[in-house]
Amino acid sequence: MRLEYSLFTRLVLNLLFWVFYFVYPFLRFRYTGEHSITVEEIVFYLLLYGSVLYLNNLVLLPRYLQNHHIKKYLFTLLPILVAVAFFEAYVNKTLLKTCSCEGPNSTYALFNFIHLGVLLIMFSAVPLIRHYSTKLKALEKAETERLEAELKFLKAQVNPHMLFNSLNSIYAQALKNAKETPEMVLKLSDLLRYMLYEADKPRVELEKEVDYLNDYISLQQLRKSGIKVDFLVEGKLEDYSIAPMILINFLENAFKYIDPFNLKIDLELKAADNSIYFRCKNHFTHKPVSLGQADEQEGLGIKNAKKLLNALYPNKHELNIEKGEGIFTVALKLAV
Known part of the structure; x- marks a missing residue:
């Protein structure tokens, strides 16, 4: 029952994250008249960002960071973020044509890189906190068991x-x-x-x-x-x-x-x-x-x-x- 509740909670948190992520820009652009968000944009960002964020949480974090392989994690993640940032800039300016910004793609890609990086940190915070909380509880339990064993030995x-x-x-x-x-x-x-x-x-x-x-x-x-x-x-x-x-x-x-x-x-x-x-x-x-x-x-x-x-x-x-x-x-x- 506890596992089902935990899984349900995670699903709700993920759903709320994506809802608020898309609702805010939709309302902002709609009432300022700057831009009308299309269905194509929503699908594109959902697939693009969702792929990166869930790849990080479900694959990269468990494989590298949680095992203290920080260098391997960064060397794997950073090229992915750079590639996604340039890919997003290209799609926005050429296919979706939602970006009216001028200048080279690298400038827009840098903005995308920072935006995606911040989003990644926010999205990975919960699993990281949960991981280290579980690890801390395990260490506390092991220390308690060790202390109890030592006390029994001393009393004996x-x-x-x-x-x-x-x-x-x-x-x-x-x-x-x-x-x-x-x-x-x-x-x-x-x-x-x-x-x-x-x-x-x-x-x-x-x-x-x-x-x-x-x-x-x-x-x-x-x-x-x-x-x-x-x-x-x-x-x-x-x-x-x-x-x-x-x-x-x-x-x-x-x-x-x-x-x-x-x-x-x-x-x-x-x-x-x-x-x-x-x-x-x-x-x-x-x-x-x-x-x-x-x-x-x-x-x-x-x-x-x-x-x-x-x-x-x-x-x-x-x-x-x-x-x-x-x-x-x-x-x-x-x-x-």
């Missing part, structure tokens, strides 16, 4: 090692018949449920993301005792949404590189003024990495978080990472 990388370590910990606790085993299984189940049903959504409620972080914290504390996490949450979370699986990268990085002699992580999340503020701070034992060095010295989680932020919040986020004196601090602001 977020927690595979966490799941592996959690399963190993649960297995070890089960062998010892530890009382924490059922709770660990329950927390892991909640994490998997979130990853399966929420992670593919473009946005999730901020409350759900906070619950996911809390479940992750609880599981890690069950896996390794002694870790203390202070998680301060402020604002009306129900009024905000966020792209899932971003904040977890920073939290996971904190647990992975935490100082075994200072097992404390400070977390802050605040929702206010159409923005989400997140801060994560922990002590770490690795040699501090000075700011500005290559990303290869950062963990995979930090790299993934940066890529996700650039893809999902372009020009709408501020990320500051400070590493010094044994403290690793992440400060993130999202404009939502």
Whole structure:
């Protein structure tokens, strides 16, 4: 149905073009008394100009210009326009005898050449706009598909090692018949449920993301005792949404590189003024990495978080990472 409508629209536009093209000079000459347009003239111009314009739109443009062969297009089109311009001058002055202009045929042919060139530009504008619009949409679709594939890949990388370590910990606790085993299984189940049903959504409620972080914290504390996490949450979370699986990268990085002699992580999340503020701070034992060095010295989680932020919040986020004196601090602001 869409194709039929498009074809009908094109037919109507072509018909209107030719009607207005011939109606205007007919009315002008009729009421000024300069010249009476004959049927022979209408047929001649319709055949002559129609042949050139449709040859250009249906053959030359698809073959050359739309394939970026501009030189070939011009070298083919220009001789045709010159020949048609001289042919029109000859027919008007000798056969139809509608031209009362004096001077050589080249002067009249130059006028015909300019007139036909302008007409050609006007007539080819619509198919060119349609072509480049379609091409632009195709590029946008390809870029969207590429971005979606990249996002899925990045999200798939977020927690595979966490799941592996959690399963190993649960297995070890089960062998010892530890009382924490059922709770660990329950927390892991909640994490998997979130990853399966929420992670593919473009946005999730901020409350759900906070619950996911809390479940992750609880599981890690069950896996390794002694870790203390202070998680301060402020604002009306129900009024905000966020792209899932971003904040977890920073939290996971904190647990992975935490100082075994200072097992404390400070977390802050605040929702206010159409923005989400997140801060994560922990002590770490690795040699501090000075700011500005290559990303290869950062963990995979930090790299993934940066890529996700650039893809999902372009020009709408501020990320500051400070590493010094044994403290690793992440400060993130999202404009939502």
